Amino acid sequence: MISDIHFVMKTWSARILLTVTVITVPVARGSIQNDSVQHLVSNSATAVSVAKPATQPTTGKTSIFAVVGTSVILVYPFQTQKTLLTVWNVDLINGTQCHVSYLSTKNISDTNCSENINWLSRPDQDYALLIKTVQIFNEGLYKCSISPDRGIAIHEYTLTVLVPPQVFLTYGSNRTAVCVAAAGKPAAQISWGPKRDFSLVNETLPNGTKTIISTCHITSAEENNLTCHISHPAWNNSRVLLLESGRNDQHLKASKMPLLYSIISLLLGIILVLLFIYLARLLYGKQKEADTSKHPETISRPSIQENEMEPYATFVQKENVIYDTTFDASMGKHFPAGLSPST
Incomplete structure (x- = not known):
């Protein structure tokens, strides 16, 4: 090259x-x-x-804007016939540099840019550059340099990427209304209707976008007429948000919902634990009954032993009675008259 x-x-x-x-x-x-x-x-x-x-290069400059997520075509800015060499030099805002070039004499195309930046079609037919999906880091300077028969010509495109913010209006604490335009680039503009005093907080996020938080005090009579107006370059028209009456009650209900969900979850957890214990005991009882039915001798053995011992016990008792009677009769012979062994 x-x-x-x-x-x-x-x-x-x-x-x-x-x-x-x-x-x-x-x-x-x-x-x-x-x-x-x-x-x-x-x-x-x-x-x-x-x-x-011509020995001095001719230059031109153009500023363009693109919304993030869209595609951008940087048109070939020169009205001339085929050139010897066409080069797009890209200098991005994050410090990255790359190029897309085409040498017509040898029909050679070269690039070290990402796939998101390339020729619109074939460079031998159209020298326009295409950015397929614009991201924040695609912001920067795009310079087209050509070498026609009569000299060098340069044209610069300055690309600015726009990021539309996420917007919402809600109640704050101490009778205030809060209007938010989050993660926009550049920062959104916020105003209130009817006109009133308000405070602004500007927060810059790591990706370069900005969040604007506007807060104003309200009264009960003003709730029905309070509106927040948000404008941004990415929109054709401003956004108007209305603070609806009765929304404060909805906000309070919404704030109580997590507590209610927590209580319900706790009760369900207790019920599940009790149910588990009940089922475990029930299954244990059934298992015990099943074991008993399988091994009846372990349960009936004591009663069998008692039945086996009863005749022996009766026999011993009868033997003892006979022995006692015989002993009493034999002993009666050795006691004086009028006395008995019992006395």
């Missing part, structure tokens, strides 16, 4: 040298000829000097 540009510059230098030679030779010859010849040489020199290539 650089060698091709050097070749073009050498071509221009040769043309300039040839022109100076053509002018100088007739003037030298005219110095030794008569007046009529000198007059002819002078006219010839004038005619040749008109065809001399």
Whole structure:
């Protein structure tokens, strides 16, 4: 690419040298000829000097505006035939630089810009530049430089990106109304109707957009007529927001809704925990009954042992009674008359 540009510059230098030679030779010859010849040489020199290539570049400047998210076409600004070399130099606001170029003699196109910036169509048919989707960082300077047959021409486009703000009007604290135009570029303009005193807060966000917060005091009688007027370059018409009556009550209800949702969620959580405990106990009881039905001997064993021990216990008791009776009879023989073993 650089060698091709050097070749073009050498071509221009040769043309300039040839022109100076053509002018100088007739003037030298005219110095030794008569007046009529000198007059002819002078006219010839004038005619040749008109065809001399322009050495000073011609420049032009244009300012354009585009809304973020839209597409922009930077038209080819020169009304001329095909050029030797066409270059779009891009200098963005964030410091990024790139170019899009086309060399017609070899039909070569070159670029180091992102895919969002490129030729509108084929550079051999149209030299216009296309920005597909405008973003905030696309703001900057776009310079078109061409090398036609008669010299160099430059045209600059200064692109400014507009970001429409998000707007809303609501009640504030202590009987105030708050009008907000958030994340706009440039900052939006806010006014109130009817006209009144108000305060403004201007906040700049990291992406370069601005948020405007306007606050004014109101009375109950003014609620029905209070309006907020917001204007911005990205809009054709201003936005008018009305502070509707009864909206304060809606605002208070809306502020209580999170508390109500929290209470309902807590009650539902308690109910779910109790239900889980109940189901767990119910399932545990059924499982226990199922285990009992599968192993009945573990439960009935004590009763079986008691039944088995009952005859033995009765036998021992009867043996003890017989023993006691025999003992009493034998002992009665050794006691004096009138006495018994019991006494």
